Amino acid sequence: MLADDTIAAISTPPGEGAIAVIRVSGPDAIRVAERIFRPRKAGAVLSERVLHFGSFHRDSEKLDEGLLAVFAAPRSYTGENMAEIHGHGGALVSSRLYEAVLEAGARAAEPGEFTQRAFINGKMDLTQAEAVMDVIRASTPRALKAAQEQLRGRLGDEIEAIRARVLAVVAHLEAYIDFPEEGINPHVGADLLRDIAAIQERITALLDTAEEGRILREGVRLVLCGAPNAGKSSLLNRLLGFERAIVSAIPGTTRDTIEEFASLHGLPFRITDTAGLRETDDVIEREGVERARRAIENADVIVRVIDATETYDLARTENELIVLNKVDLLASRDSLPAQALPVSCTTGEGIRSLVDAIVARTRGANIESPTLAAINARHQSCLVRAQKALAQATEDLAAGRDPELVALPLREALQAVGEVVGLADTEEILGEIFSTFCIGK
Structure with a gap:
């Protein structure tokens, strides 16, 4: 199913660089390029x-x-x-080249239109098309590995295998549907x-990767909270490895949530520093406290960061x-509670142990060697619907209902x-997926 028009886009990021790449695709793509290109040797044939x-x-x-391929x-x-x-x-030279391409007969591509055409023309399945952007957006080695597994077709192959087994069951039932006077043989029914149970087991294994997929694509939502001046902003700076948050002895310095990305042991984390939790009459600080509670x-x-030099309460929630x-300021550490992690954001003491504990606590973090690409929210929705339908088929089959109903x-x-x-x-599904792509991809 080839398109009847020709599209073009600048596929490299805007700004200065060594090269800029303009892609052209469609029935007239090569002719469009020939209209603006003059080979160094006049009359040279443009070999593929x-x-x-x-x-x-x-x-x-x-x-x-430049070069043309x-x-x-x-x-x-x-x-x-x-x-x-x-x-x-360079912005100017690439934009002028792009304008020349459009004038030569191409139109500006929509976001994701190149990859959408690759999908429509059978060059990849939809899971591989989605993996293209996952590869581009991957921010940690593990996220990149999972995206590359999906791009290679591992997830698509598993889905195709599941679909083939469902199709085989449906085909088996067709024989009984052709002869409605006969019920399903008990042995065949078993x-x-x-x-069906084996299919459900394979789908369950894929659904179990949904949380892992969310973490790899979006990052673990890690929130630093506590009383003012406990050291939340200092801890954020330590985890990031650079001075991102303003650190001050004045209570209420952080009045809004600050979110930054960090990779901890290869896992992506979205770390949020929050305003100190306390009652306040300051309108702005009160809004910051409310945002902190929503983040939590x-x-x-x-x-939860606590000042070890002050009186504290160790009651905590599940996560x-x-x-x-500030354990570096303590005269003695003999009375430190075992359930708390001692650190010093000033000296860096205990930070590595804290990172280990954070990663260990993270739900879905056991992804050292994923065998399949982790599914995303769209895949999860489809597979949940499939599981419900299979459960209904199991119930109907066990109850001895007619083959048509099963x-x-x-x-x-x-x-x-x-x-x-x-x-x-459906057109709506494709439009939603490819609208998230960058132009030129």
Whole structure:
């Protein structure tokens, strides 16, 4: 299913750089490139999948010198004719080259349109298309590894295997549907129940990676809270490795939540420093305290920072780690409680042990060697629907209901599983997915 128009976009980030790449895809992609490109050797044939040196022109004006590569369908990223223009980096020169491409017959691409065309033309399934942006956005080695596994088709292969098994069960029932006067043979019914149970087990294994997927894509929500002047901002700076938050002895210095990203033991963390929790008449500080409470409610892990030199209460919630800061100021540490972690944000003492404890506490952090790419929220929604449909089919089959009734939820499960890889896609689903892509991808 090739598109009938030709699209173009600057695929490299804006700003100064060594090169800028403009991608062109569609039936006229190669002709569009030829209209603005003059090879160094006049009359040279533009061989496919070769970098050709020359200059780019708009009418009689020379815009730049650079390289051109052309790819004939279907041997390209999108499965269509493609051209890649490599010019000098820089906002002005790349924009002028891009304008020349548009004037030569292409139109500006929408976000994700190149990858969407690759999906439509069968170059990848929908899980691989989604993995493209996961690779681009990966901020830790583990997140990148999971995204690359999905891009290689590991998740798509597993979904295809599950779908094939559901399809086999549906096909088996078709024979009984053709002969409605006959009920399902008890022996066959038992086999079908075992097949459905095996399918449910495989889907459950994938659903178990949903939390892992959220963590890899969004980061663990880690919130630092506590009384004013306990050392929350100092701890944030220690975890980040640079001075991000203002540190002051004046209570109430942090009046709003500060969120920063950090990689701890290869896991992505979104660390939020909050305003000191206390009653206050200051309107602005009161709003900061309220925001701190909301952040705590949504946290995966809470680190409550306590000033070890003051009187303190060690009561805590389930996801809360207690940190006793400023232990370097204590005359004696004999009475420090075992359930709290002693640290000094001034000297760095105890920070490594705290990081170990945070990672150990993180839900879904056991991802040393993931065997499959972790599913995202869309995959999870589809697979949950499939599980519910399979459960209904199991109930109907065990109750001895007619084959037509058993087949209905099985077909629903087949539809839901197919949506994961795009075999049962809708225009709305595709629009939602590819709208999150960057232009040029």
